[in-house]
Amino acid sequence: MSDTYGKHITLTLTGESHGPAVGAVLTGLAAGIRVDEPFMRNQLERRRAKGSISTARSEEDAVRFLSGVYRGYTTGTALTLMIENKDAQSGAYEAAKNLLRPGHADYTASVKYRGYADLRGGGHASGRLTAPFVAACSILTGLLRSKGIFIATHLAECAAVSDLPFSEEPAVLEQQIRSLNETAFPVLNDSSGRLMQDAIRLAADSGDSVGGILETAVIGLPAGLGEPFFGSVESELASLLFSIPAVKGVEFGAGFGFARMKGSRANDPLRMKDRQIVTSSNHNGGINGGITNGMPVIFRTVIKPTPSIYMVQQTVDYEKRCNAVLQISGRHDPCIAHRACVVQDSAAALCIAELLCARCGTKWQEDGAWNMD
Amino acid sequence: MSDTYGKHITLTLTGESHGPAVGAVLTGLAAGIRVDEPFMRNQLERRRAKGSISTARSEEDAVRFLSGVYRGYTTGTALTLMIENKDAQSGAYEAAKNLLRPGHADYTASVKYRGYADLRGGGHASGRLTAPFVAACSILTGLLRSKGIFIATHLAECAAVSDLPFSEEPAVLEQQIRSLNETAFPVLNDSSGRLMQDAIRLAADSGDSVGGILETAVIGLPAGLGEPFFGSVESELASLLFSIPAVKGVEFGAGFGFARMKGSRANDPLRMKDRQIVTSSNHNGGINGGITNGMPVIFRTVIKPTPSIYMVQQTVDYEKRCNAVLQISGRHDPCIAHRACVVQDSAAALCIAELLCARCGTKWQEDGAWNMD
């Protein structure tokens, strides 16, 4: 319950939207991991404002390492990165600072921080914090790829338009994952993508906003990660996913679809395939009893519509404690779901790295010669 | 990522389904909290097997305190409780112990624990661990009630039958919560309840099983609990909820329903009411930016159908590594959703107590005279 996630690998996010800088501190990395800065910039690019369906705030997001990186590799000590806030336009926020914006954290942060928080632009609760989050996690994403673990997220649904689902065919799924990580607008079916962007623009034209459902697939995980109960893979992933601003639901495999199934359909039968144990269906999303079973881990989140809309809204003046009306100006995304895909990928990478550390930490205790080199 | 939840208040669950005992260790309690044993037994009763729609294993669930309780009150030191396993019938499990039961953790636990786990009856991943969980959390539920915080869970949906939703009218919601905690079968509408039980029996008759959706409401929380990002109330609650066996999805407020909304409808307008700031709708489920806003906290989980069904299933023999068929015998619930309501209440109580400790821990730093007595 703090600004820090994790136990073996930890990530702390710092900064306010309109403060000097936003940043991240990552600990628990081994020494000698390659820090791929072009890849980091690429991940940040996928997160950033692009074209007419996203806002005009276009920070260059230049990442500066303050510690933990030397000659392109991690040193094994705490890694600090910082992104200076350059393109912050506080004027638009100052004008209406006592009017609580519905759907935002204005009211709750005012109560919690007793008036001392820097709430300009959403303050510490702002989506801007996802920039250092994505930057830091990119190191883990690269590390996982070098171990054969791949992650990708697509817009399963947006503005009521549906995308194709992930394939159940391993070779096809692998290709879909590869393509998604190279696609500008993260969908599996291009025409769905075009319909989605049309619907987003339509909402924008009426001063409104839309949300969506993101679906992530992870392949290459060994079986046996996670713990029953408190350390379940669902618990660990959901904990991070719900940290992403605007996420209001998380489901694994068939998810809420289980409510309409009988056990005879919900259960995933097991069978041998190429001397491996696999399941014939994957309703459980690759996780049984909180532990991975080797099948692709599949999960979905719902991203609520962006709260900042241009229509008139009923609200309260926090200082005067009376009813008021609000009409937001400034720059706001009509939809952030597509930008959130790389954030969700990042969350998955962080969580998996943490799970692998947990699994690895006890290996020295197991039978046989041990190697501490 | 372990057997322990929490940072300020911690709960560790121990034991295997067919081992000597299952237990819980609870730390972080102040001294002097009344330990209400009749209430604890009442909570365990709500969890236990009842009637024809639940299994016949009827442990008396006698709780024994080994530490932390003296003369009916907490001592302020670690509290240990233990429930001996008396009614374990290992025979039914022994017969087919190399056949991996689909939907269970047999395969994943075999990989993870490398053959050393006591997997009889589901071992440590068994739902039996929810007994000490409910027992320990009952102390927190009682404590929260004494502070005006009330929690209740109903079967929003089961076997495709829907219950009424929670009321948006505060006085009615309060009454609904009170009633649920006194009801045998946790629904708001009795006829829905009867239809559900009919559907469950129908599934049982065909050797199958069904799942459901549980909905929880929490009232009486102050605004300002939780932290943006990693300490968000959604993250904290979801982490615990996904620890409950069979939970495969968690959503807050409108949840996955947000995917079909526009921002103009999704946003909850704010207004003054009796000199308090409230919202006119509650799509955000009482949480903004990860922090409570004072409105009822509403969330739902999906419980997948019980994996143990009596129909023939395709599986694998773990020892021989070949395909096989399995037909389970023994005692199995056709549905556990109704029994899970008190488990979900318990999880909510534990999480809220943890959030309150976090909030409280910094109060001494705030301006004004401080009181350490």
Place this chain on the structure above:
Amino acid sequence: MSDTYGKHITLTLTGESHGPAVGAVLTGLAAGIRVDEPFMRNQLERRRAKGSISTARSEEDAVRFLSGVYRGYTTGTALTLMIENKDAQSGAYEAAKNLLRPGHADYTASVKYRGYADLRGGGHASGRLTAPFVAACSILTGLLRSKGIFIATHLAECAAVSDLPFSEEPAVLEQQIRSLNETAFPVLNDSSGRLMQDAIRLAADSGDSVGGILETAVIGLPAGLGEPFFGSVESELASLLFSIPAVKGVEFGAGFGFARMKGSRANDPLRMKDRQIVTSSNHNGGINGGITNGMPVIFRTVIKPTPSIYMVQQTVDYEKRCNAVLQISGRHDPCIAHRACVVQDSAAALCIAELLCARCGTKWQEDGAWNMD
């Protein structure tokens, strides 16, 4: 700051001296570690009251496993052990329960637990809690020995009598460590041991008590364990050592002797020996910059004299808030230092296991093929 130690391996101690039982919960163990019960009993025997220099309370210390052990091996889930309190004589304590015993935790526990603690026999702060501590840690000691890591503690000083120091010759040190773990009274020089026991008996005869200094040596550790600053080996070990009741000082290597040295003597020169890097002296006790360097880790603690003495003492009546005199009866050790040696060994084992988990947890991130089996 709780009842629990550790992050990767965790140990929670539970119970009160005169409550139903004292216990320990150990998490973070891999599956498949042999649980050597005869060795555990042997360790408890070393801790227990023996002969005329120790008290007459002679619990059989029968350990019962409630979870985490199956057919003689750890299951990989939380391990719970319990020792029932059988030989508790509460009468002696009841008589003078409002008189605060000097040097004990009576006053501080009364303030902290606001009157609700079970303080009979010292309650939760009692040395009795070292029994489950030693029992649980014995599993780790055995595990470490199987990896070539050996630990032993001797009474460096007791009642102003000094023992020989540990040898700087590796082969001799190894033999000394082996012998100490088989010795009844833990000294390197038998005549020092006899003098110490004489001095202890002398103090007992006058109704008084004495303390001592314990010195521990650990061999077989790889270099590279621990972290600079907060994760230093000294920090981790001291944290546990100061948890042992009666420990009031901890020093590493030359310790407080450094105050009288110059750098030219304090520094340990490095040299090659059999293609290994070693130091010619070991003033730093095997630790540089918080990280092990491969040399034996040497540290000392001071055990204060047992507070329970039979002489008349000035004190306060806690209920009446007035001055009073106290004369303790009951059974009390004139010295506990010799019994504390196995407790100190146990603490070292727990800490080292934790450090190894931390080191191991990041190995999967390092270059080269990785093996998750």
Place this chain on the structure above:
Amino acid sequence: MSDTYGKHITLTLTGESHGPAVGAVLTGLAAGIRVDEPFMRNQLERRRAKGSISTARSEEDAVRFLSGVYRGYTTGTALTLMIENKDAQSGAYEAAKNLLRPGHADYTASVKYRGYADLRGGGHASGRLTAPFVAACSILTGLLRSKGIFIATHLAECAAVSDLPFSEEPAVLEQQIRSLNETAFPVLNDSSGRLMQDAIRLAADSGDSVGGILETAVIGLPAGLGEPFFGSVESELASLLFSIPAVKGVEFGAGFGFARMKGSRANDPLRMKDRQIVTSSNHNGGINGGITNGMPVIFRTVIKPTPSIYMVQQTVDYEKRCNAVLQISGRHDPCIAHRACVVQDSAAALCIAELLCARCGTKWQEDGAWNMD
């Protein structure tokens, strides 16, 4: 076991001695604490190189806040501060970078970080990291003072010269503490101070170095802080104190002096004084059973002599794995003990703040009306 200390209040130190910057991230602060920058600079000044007895590296130590501070007060979110490294002279270190300096962490860090660490100037293990440490803790020191808790450290012994001890008279002790925080060279007796500085210079003249013993007193603490066993005040303080580079021993109250005492002298008798319970002596240093008793908390650390001396030393060439000789050049303190006093004060402040959060966190559970505002 990481770069982070604490559970309620956490502090993470980042940076390498010759990297871009050193920094600190502090979480767990309430909103609205005044950030006193002049006081922070004053604390850093006390730590810095001064005059002929300290090195010539004189960083301006300009602190820049990147997050968590707004208009002079904490925001209640993660606080990041950064100090750019400007006066780093890497040349002197580069020349002999394969020669392991005795007494330093060169060898251990080379093993641990497998060659990837930036070890120039000591890298992450450098004493330079105490600068952000002192800066961050200054906020806590100020906060504690506003609650009537005062801390000060003096050089109890240095280069074999002794200072006067802290007074046992409360009014005198209070004055001594006040004076120490305003003194350039932290001693209670000025002539002892002059003798110490002479002895330091003498050692410097011969190219050698000396160490010392620091003694800290804390007044104003309530009774009841800390927990028996793992959360003992000694454990918590020692954990932090041993994080300070060069600390090799920690003792409380009479410390190692207990080894020569009998219980009749070691015990602190209790008595009433002005309706408070106090002890007539304070051998236990204000702590019983790991819990504060309201008396001044007194502890001492030993600072080993600075390892960097100008004399020729035997060592090993790490790259060639052969014996070698080393003669260090560059700028090195002949003694750092006097500069470490403010570091030890800082550690005490951090630990106490953490203990108060722990104590405070459960207050809402206690009987009576609760106030969440």
